[in-house]
Amino acid sequence: MKRKISLLTLLFVLLSCFVLSAQEVVVGAAQVDKYVSLLKGKKIGLFSNHTGMVGKRHTLDIMLENGLDVELIFSPEHGFRGTADAGESVNSSVDSKTGIRIESLYGSNKKNALSSKTISKIDIIVTDIQDVGLRFYTYYCTMVDLMNAAVANGKEFMVLDRPNPNGMYVDGPILDMKYKSGVGKLPIPVVHGLTLGELALMVNGEGWLNNGAEVPLHVVKCENYTHQTRYVLPVAPSPNLRTMKSIYLYPSICYFEGTSVSLGRGTDAPFEIYGHPDMKGCDFEFTPRSVEGAKNPPLLDKKCFGRDLRTLEDDEIIAKGLNLEYLIDAYKCMGVSVDEFFDNGYTYKGAKEFFEKLIGDGSIRGMIAKGMTADEIKATWADDVEIFKIQRKPYLLYLE
Secondary structure, X not given: OHHHHHHHHHHHHHHHHHXXXXXXXEOHHHOHHHXXXXXXXXXXXXXXXXXXXXXXXXXXXXXXXXXXXXXXXXXXXXXXXXXXXXXXXXXXXXXXXXXXXXXXXXXXXXXXXOOHHHHOOOOEEEEEOOXXXXXXXOHHHHHHHHHHHHHHOXXXXXXXXXXXXXXXXXXXXXXXXXXXXXXXXXXXXXXXXXXXXXXXXXXXXXXXXXXXXXXXXXXXXXXXXXXOOOOOOOOOOEOOEXXXXXXXXXXXXXXXXXXXXXXXXXXXXXXXXXXXXXXXXXXXXXXOOOEOOEOOOOOOOOOEEEEEOOOOOHHHHHHHOOOOHHHHHXXXXXXXXXXXXXXXXXXXXXXXXXXXXXXXXXXXXXXXXOOOOHHHHHHOOHHHHHHHHHHHHHHOOOOO
């Protein structure tokens, strides 16, 4: 009899898990009843872009429909509509639909957008933007800048949370802060496994804001989400992350930005392929062209030989985590010196260290030059990953 009851209990638990996993994730912005009352009567600065959607409606429109006073829009890299190239300066403007002022936080207007003159116009900053969970993805950096601006001017902060599509694991070296830059702001691993809401809580709790300050913070959680949920993004977060496969490969492929190798910008498969005119022994080829979202891609109009990763299974990509096999493969196929390989051709200050800024560690380049394998290199940061997982635990809002 006891065995029968235990089997029934197990069946019920399994069925409950299946029902829960089958439920649709509800993002923070969709839970209007949880934030409208908190925002009524306050002047709002909304940090968002084209990903701030609830179905076919933008969070901005939902706020306005509910009588909320949105005074300003803050836009990140790629602009409010998400069409600008990576690194392209974005000017401030006015939203054509609502007439609300857009303050760009990427480019020459950033200082003005974060000034007391601008922040004094609002009472609270609300973040609703789709991140991809990587230290070098700039949306969280912009959020931290806004948190600093809020606390410096006595303002509140709110995050309407969204799932992390790479939230299934933690991997990569913790940023050596001497490489702090626009593609790395916090002492966290490359793949941190946190939503923006959880990351904001950690920034507050760990004293990572200027002078160790804390901003008054409220996070509207997602419903029906855990860190193991395979959340399919309804909107591409930026022009060259067009598929879930590219988002899963992103933790491993982005380092080509700090090399002479193309990662497919200017093709129909950015972040899913890589190659160079001098890569040997590769039968896959492609030619980067000037296209929308990649107007001047690396190796423009040059035939490249390399690898096509589109045949890989998503489960295989995720299981390997941050995988330097692709980078090491390209280095070996090029047959050049390590310094020539890690030369992206740009001449701005710090361009020669762009790989280090992305990976966050000054020793990885040398490990590759010595012939270490991807697994051997991964083992060097394994202890730091475990320490970080303990450090972040108090800030988790969702089951791991």
